[in-house]
Amino acid sequence: MSGIACLFLCATTFAANLGVGGKDLTEQYVFAEMTTRLLQSKGYKVEQKDGMGASIVRAALESVQADLYLEYTGSLVVTFNKTTAKRTFDDTYAKVTEFDGKKCLISLASSDANNMSxxxxxxxxxxxxxxxxxxxxxxxxxxxxxxxxxxxxxx
Known part of the structure; x- marks a missing residue:
């Protein structure tokens, strides 16, 4: 099972305006909209930046053009960190934290959502x-x- 983690750049913790990224998938539009509304309800100024391809939203995050987006932990470890070893969910999350931590990217605790078919x-x-x-x-x-x-x- 692949969970969904909120991924954001360390340096944006105190940003005045937050850019919420999202991929060009139906659930990603929903996640970006929900995240935007939640942050706005907490008083943050938010710019929603959804509809991007996976590599583009990741590059936007790494280059501080977006501050956060929701991503599948499986995608984080396989697509962006180029490892294909089979792992448990906890091992996958630990590996993502290790790999992305080197890029100053932080994954928050995973949600209970999954992308099972x-x-x-x-x-x-x-x-x-x-x-x-x-x-x-x-x-x-x-x-x-x-x-x-x-x-x-x-x-």
Whole structure:
């Protein structure tokens, strides 16, 4: 499970105006908006800077063009710190803290949110009625069993 951590630059702790970054994903627009509203309700002046690609929002944070954004701990350790070793959540968070601390980036405690995926299958379809986990669908595909046609849409 990958949690979500708030990542911010050490040097911006006392900034008069805060820039809240966000990636160009549906949940990131929501996170940026919620974070902006929360900070504004606490009296901060906030500029929302959402809709950026992952590398761009990270670069904005590192160059102090954004002060904070919410990021998946898995992305922090794999994408930005180039490590692929399988870890528990606690080990992943510790590794992120170690790597990003060298860049003066701080990850706050992770939220309980996660980015797990699910598969919806229509009831009563004889080709899928015995399928439970997503791995059953993968097994059917690998064995070349005729199952169904499926599509995925970008959020």
């Amino acid at each position: 699910a598969l919806a299958i229509r009831n009563g379809n004889p080709r899928t009625e015995d399928m439970q986990p997503v791995s059953d669908l993968a097994s059917a595909y690998i064995s070349e069993k005729s199952i169904l046609t499926a599509t995925m849409a970008d959020q």
